[in-house]
Amino acid sequence: METNVIEQVFGKDVFNDEVMQAKLPKDVYKSWKKTLENGDDLDSDIANVVAHAMKEWALDHGATHYTHWFQPMTGVTAEKHDSFLSPATKSKPVLEFSGKELIKGEPDASSFPSGGLRATFEARGYTAWDCTSPAFLQEDAAGVTLCIPTAFCSYTGEALDKKTPLLRSMEAISKQAVRIMKLFGYDDVKKISCSVGPEQEYFLVDRDKYLQRRDLIFSGRTLFGAPAPKGQELDDHYFGAIKERVAAFMKNLNEELWKLGILSKTQHNEVAPAQHEMAPIFSTANIATDHNQLVMEVMKKVAKRHNLECLLHEKPFAGVNGSGKHNNWSIVTDTGINLLDPGKKPHENTKFLLFLSAVIKAVDEHAEVLRLSASNPGNDHRLGANEAPPAIISIFLGEQLEDIIEQIVKGDVSSSIQGSKLDTGVHVLPVLKKDATDRNRTSPFAFTGNKFEFRMLGSSMSISGVNFTLNTMVADVLQDFADELEKASDFDSAVNDLIKRTVTEHQRVIFNGDGYSDDWVAEAKRRGLPNVKSFVEAIPYLVSDKTISMFERQSVLTKVELESRAEINFEIYSKTINIEAKTMIDMAGKQYIPSIIRYVTSLADSINSIAAACPSADVSVQTELLTKCSSLLAQAQKALTDLEAITAKAADVPEGQERALFFRNSVFTAMNELREPIDELEMLVDQKFWPVPTYADLLFEV
């Protein structure tokens, strides 16, 4: 029998546990495992042996280079390749890789965003091996490269990347949750980790057409474009049959991901035309984060092989759904208990209710910074724009848990609503057991069985931010809980009191209704829940006293590090909008306006030649079109001139928050003014004259 392709390729390019067990001497493997389990410092002798085994394995697989693979604040990964060639002066090349090279790297850090943490002359930055995330091989035109996942810090130890705070937050939540577990008598629990399963949405468009759209090339989204005659109104794309070309892409994508040990599991068409989703099986937060970065990179790479382009932007097309990333998150002990598993009778499951109330409190208290963690310039087009989740953070618990919370608040918990049987009314169909709770697609933070699903995150973003924020928030609440409960003389009554007090105080954040409705906006306001409208408005919450004290208390980020991240966020916003504005200026000035001029000229020519040939002929159609198009053309030209002026002015606005606000309030508005007449013209102008592929071409012709 042929072996299945998954079995053949899975983990082939990963220096995983199995390989290590085979390649390392027994005692080294054992102490290596112990180091990992206990989170101890790595012994340099062990590092040397591991490095040697890693090198041998990589060379066997054709690697010529290695790289410290890291995730600077750009949001994409970075790598600097070194060959294994050693400087030894021998006639034959010597291939070497020491423990030191494995553990530490030193890329010039001066060109990565640091938000003022380092002046450019203080260029030193270090990459440090994250031995909890396995090394892997990447193959491209440059050959095979051994990639070593690393954290990236400045000379003075400040985090310059997305991984460092995530690792710190995992330690923080573990420490506090272990304390709680001890109180419940689980002395065997030594470590707690966060499990994360990110669902990734994306669009696929034909690459030849993509290459004709400068907006897609430079900004990742269409900055112009009239709606196609058909959008997503028939709901015929969602879960629809997958087209051949897309299916071929997905097959190829899966194989590449499996090779990297990524548990690619689910694939389907999404709501918008040309939109799709991939979901892996969940793994530990930092591995899930590394893997999601790889997923995005591999998607882009594999798409090109099929002459497709993969768009990861949050809103590539106006008028149809954008893309997000659902971050499924839970907390699990090293003994295998999922702390967010309610069990059959959640009302009796005090441990679960305590962790649940910690999450409820954390989300209510730190809603603003949680919202920020899921925000970027692209996501401004989604959050609160009647698709995907609203910008208001609320928690959906479902009927069963909401009922329990209400019982707790009232003071007497005695029952859990149970799932019933599903009656389809057809006898040949099997009788299905229903979940105790239906889903709610409009909630940003939904309890889904044994985990929370945070649905705000933008599709192009690293999942690190939402996870380290969540971990830290929950760790901070658990610390207070543990402090209080450790002092209690009667644990049982203290814990029940604490749960009751917590859910009563934070019940306002629970909402099971329609998150897209206007009623909810008003209701949320009455409840005093924050409604932070945009990314730029959310950034200051990163440096509020409340946020700083939480991150500092949990040793995840210092005030200085948070300030630098706020700076970087403002900068990212300004730069993104600046690129978009400049792209619009370029396209309008060099493509749209000249094409429209050609078209109106052709109308004028037509009127003249018809009038010459037959003075009595009716040219009212041409005349009407000519008048209308010329007037819109003039409107477009004026909007273009305005946009140019306002974009130029932005450079004089002081950097940081002020400039970002200027881009949001002035430049962004001017961009919309330019888009409007051009999109209207697109509906009028002869298709032959239109300089770029349309929404219909891009969305329906893969």
Ligand code: ADP
């Ligand atoms: P849906 O689209 O219905 O929400 P999917 O199957 O597409 O569901 O995605 C669910 C995601 O949640 C998967 O990545 C899955 O591995 C992940 N998941 C399941 N259980 C857990 C858990 N305990 N912790 C974290 N993630 C989980």
Ligand code: MG
């Ligand atoms: Mg989902």
